[in-house]
Amino acid sequence: xxxxxxxxxxxxxxxxxxxxxxxxxxxxxxxxxxxxxxxxxxxxxxxxxxxxxxxxxxxxxxx
Amino acid sequence: xxxxxxxxxxxxxxxxxxxxxxxxxxxxxxxxxxxxxxxxxxxxxxxxxxxxxxxxxxxxxxxxxxxxxxxxxxxxxxxxxxxxxxxxxxxxxxxxxxxxxxxxxxxxxxxxxxxxxxxxxxxxxxxxxxxxxxxxxxxxxxxxxxxxxxxxxxxxxxxxxxxxxxxxxxxxxxxxxxxxxxxxxxxxxxxxxxxxxxxxxxxxxxxxxxxxxxxxxxxxxxxxxxxxxxxxxxxxxxxxxxxxxxxxxxxxxxxxxxxxxxxxxxxxxxxxxxxxxxxxxxxxxxxxxxxxxxxxxxxxxxxxxxxxxxxxxxxxxxxxxxxxxxxxxxxxxxxxxxxxxxxxxxxxxxxxxxxxxxxxxxxxxxxxxxxxxxxxxxxxxxxxxxxxxxxxxxxxxxxxxxxxxxxxxxxxxxxxxxxxxxxxxxxxxxxxxxxxxxxxxxxxxxxxxxxxxxxxxxxxxxxxxx
Numbered sequence: 001x002x003x004x005x006x007x008x009x010x011x012x013x014x015x016x017x018x019x020x021x022x023x024x025x026x027x028x029x030x031x032x033x034x035x036x037x038x039x040x041x042x043x044x045x046x047x048x049x050x051x052x053x054x055x056x057x058x059x060x061x062x063x
Numbered sequence: 064x065x066x067x068x069x070x071x072x073x074x075x076x077x078x079x080x081x082x083x084x085x086x087x088x089x090x091x092x093x094x095x096x097x098x099x100x101x102x103x104x105x106x107x108x109x110x111x112x113x114x115x116x117x118x119x120x121x122x123x124x125x126x127x128x129x130x131x132x133x134x135x136x137x138x139x140x141x142x143x144x145x146x147x148x149x150x151x152x153x154x155x156x157x158x159x160x161x162x163x164x165x166x167x168x169x170x171x172x173x174x175x176x177x178x179x180x181x182x183x184x185x186x187x188x189x190x191x192x193x194x195x196x197x198x199x200x201x202x203x204x205x206x207x208x209x210x211x212x213x214x215x216x217x218x219x220x221x222x223x224x225x226x227x228x229x230x231x232x233x234x235x236x237x238x239x240x241x242x243x244x245x246x247x248x249x250x251x252x253x254x255x256x257x258x259x260x261x262x263x264x265x266x267x268x269x270x271x272x273x274x275x276x277x278x279x280x281x282x283x284x285x286x287x288x289x290x291x292x293x294x295x296x297x298x299x300x301x302x303x304x305x306x307x308x309x310x311x312x313x314x315x316x317x318x319x320x321x322x323x324x325x326x327x328x329x330x331x332x333x334x335x336x337x338x339x340x341x342x343x344x345x346x347x348x349x350x351x352x353x354x355x356x357x358x359x360x361x362x363x364x365x366x367x368x369x370x371x372x373x374x375x376x377x378x379x380x381x382x383x384x385x386x387x388x389x390x391x392x393x394x395x396x397x398x399x400x401x402x403x404x405x406x407x408x409x410x411x412x413x414x415x416x417x418x419x420x421x422x423x424x425x426x427x428x429x430x431x432x433x434x435x436x437x438x439x440x441x442x443x444x445x446x447x448x449x450x451x452x453x454x455x456x457x458x459x460x461x462x463x464x465x466x467x468x469x470x471x472x473x474x475x476x477x478x479x480x481x482x483x484x485x486x487x488x489x490x491x492x493x494x495x496x497x498x499x500x501x502x503x504x505x506x507x508x509x510x511x512x513x514x515x516x517x518x519x520x521x522x523x524x525x526x527x528x529x
Contacts, residue, residue, distance in 0.1 A: 026455060034373075
């Protein structure tokens, strides 16, 4: 996701955490690297929910 | 073998059982080597010599009276400094917890202690287990026994260095994105990341609970199996710990189906790819059926994993980030701060996508093969100075390379075993992952043990540890 460093500083500040400008730049680059996650997230069905993962693990444990 | 420290854990256990060796001899052999080698590797945070000697004497007394607690009674181990021990300092590799004493004992340590194993000390790790290289600006870098100018990998850096240098017979580590397998690859060890929920995490420092797992780093797959069996099982202190029989790595591999990935691992260097193909040929010769298999979107899955990791880590560290930001190193503070800016829907999407991604992997890959064989890391151990990126903008790229092939399997919750699979022309170890269905650790251990009996890479010892 693309979020510029200044916005990141404001978001962190709203949570009571101060970031320097270089640090905010690093965070911005780190967030940008997450972009491929959207490819899968955008395919999610309306009904998908986190519990499905745990249900599959439990089923596999009973195999 | 003249130096008992060079035995594998399984061999040492057999010698203890046969009474041809004592625990005191094993502990002294390890302490001698720790005195000679450990400082140069920066592998230990604390060495507990007197406690280890006293524990060895007690173990030998039990053996003499026929009351050994288990086959592992008297085996010297050492563990990443993130497993709580009541009234002991547990630093988590940090300044924030430099003097912190735990009020409880981690289930995994309690189980090993109940079996009579001995803890030689606590081991180097990335600050709060949040770093894949082995750098730690508080402690200095941990150094690879195969080449001290190279990284060990992390975050279980000291676990890998200590076991590879034959300073301990095995070690526990944690694996949230590759922290057992990456250092196992760089240091020539067997490392098992179990299925999420196979091993209790009670009393272990959390990083990202949706992804955190605990497992062994060992000289051989056989040793890794012994340690995994010792620590797994249900635990009232951790409701996610599964009530299932311990995995069994015995049995033939003839007929087992092994898949080589058709995509997703293109960044692996030529020597790594050659090692993977050579390992596939050995497994084929042993009777496995090897084929190439289509893969899901590994890069996308990897970044879903990072979304979960960053968001959860930022949550755990929020109070300290507000109140004691100066006590973090710049790299860890920057990585934790990434989670502050991840929108809540993006984090929840990453959790919602987990079920469909796992279902797709089970149907698409594990519907056709029993195990996936793929590189653990794309490259062998890089130089320390080339990976010391601190909190710079290069951080995401350099660190991402370390865990791009391990992280997806944390997200999917799958078991993954990294096994030694050869050496580069420069003499650096190369590891390969065997990945299976949830709770298929036994099958992975079976493949790994069959391969190691044939390939015998575990018999190679770092030059300074011989």
